[in-house]
Amino acid sequence: MEHKGVTVWFTGLSGAGKTTISQKVAEELRSQNYKLEVLDGDIVRTNLTKGLGFSKEDRDENIRRIGFVSHLLTRNGVIVIVSAISPYRAIRDEVGKRIGNFVEVYVNAPLETCEKRDVKGLYKRARAGEIKQFTGIDDPYEPPLNPEIECHTDKEELEESVKKVLEGLKKLGYLA
Template sequence: MEKMSEKGFTIWFTGLSGAGKTTISKMVSEKLRERGRKVELLDGDIVRRNLSKGLGFSKEDRDINIRRIGFVCHLLSKNGVVAIAAAISPYESVRQENRKLISDYVEVHARCPIDVLKERDAKGLYKKALAGEIQNFTGVSDPYESPENPDVVCDSDKESPEESAAKVIIKLEELGYIESEKTASGYTKEEEEKVNERLKALGYL
C-alpha cells in the first residue's frame, strides 16, 4: 500500500502574465518541501528555454507547450513527486486534456483584472504588447479562457502572496493530498497564516 504522504499529484497554475503563478507556485513548493515532499516546479518561462525551445505563441504552439508540460507532470506525479506547473495555459480544452491524463490534478487560477496587470507590469511586457511591439500577447492581443472549474482561485489583486499560497495548501489538505498539521490553537499553520494575513490587511495586527 502506498503511504498517503508519498502520493504524487500535480498542481496546475493558470492565469495571465503577472497574475502570480511564479510567485505563488514558488511559495507552495517551499511549503511542500518543508513537509518532506519531493517537488518539481515547471515554470513556463524556464520550460520555453529548454523543453519547449523553439515554440512560438500561436494556438498550436501554445497547445503543444502545455501538452508537453502536462506529460512531464503526469510522469512525475505517478512516481510520487509533486509536480507544479506555472504556465499561462490560456486554453480550456488542452487544460482539460491534461486533467484527464493526470489523475491527481489540482487546478489553481491565479486571477487578476487586466487593468491591474497593466498597471503592475512587472516585466514591462504589457507596455510593449499595448504598443504593438509584442504580438499574440495573452489578454491584450490573444485570448485567455478562464478555467471553468478551478479547485482554487487566488485573487492576487486582493490577497497577499502568502495568503494565496496558504489557500492552495489548505485545499491540498482538504483534498487529502497532504496531511493537515494542526497547531495548539486547533487551526492548521496555513489557516492561521491566512487569518493573520487578513487581520493584517484590515489593520488589526
C-alpha cells in the same frame, strides 16, 4: 515523506502572481520534506519547448509537453507544481484528464492589475504592437470554469493565497 503524486497547475494572466504563489507553496512543501518538482512556464520554454512560438497550436503543444512531464512525475509520487499561463481551457482540461491527480489553481487578477505589475514590460510592448499574440491583449485567456482553488491576487495578500492552496491540497487529500 510518502505521499500521493499530484500536479498543481497554476494558470492565469502574465503578472497575475502564478510564479510568486507557486514558489512560496514549493518552499513550504520542501520544508515539510515532500518530493516535488517545479515546472515554471518561462524556464520550460527555454529548455523543453524551445523553438515553439505563440500560435494557438504551439501554445497547445507547449502545454501538452509540460503535461507529459507532469504526468510522468505525478504517477511516480511527486508533487508537480506547474506555473504556466496556459490560456486555453480545452488543452488544460485535456492535460488534467491525462494526468488524473490534477489540481487547477486559477490565479485570478484583472488585466489592469496585471498591467500595473508588468515588471518585464511585456504588456507595454504588446500594447505598442511590438509583441503579437500576447495573452490578454490580442490573444484570449479562457479562465477555468471550475478550478479546485482560486486565488484573487488583487484582493488577497500572498500569505492568504499560499494558505488557500495548501489548505485546498490538504482538503483534497494530497497533503498530510
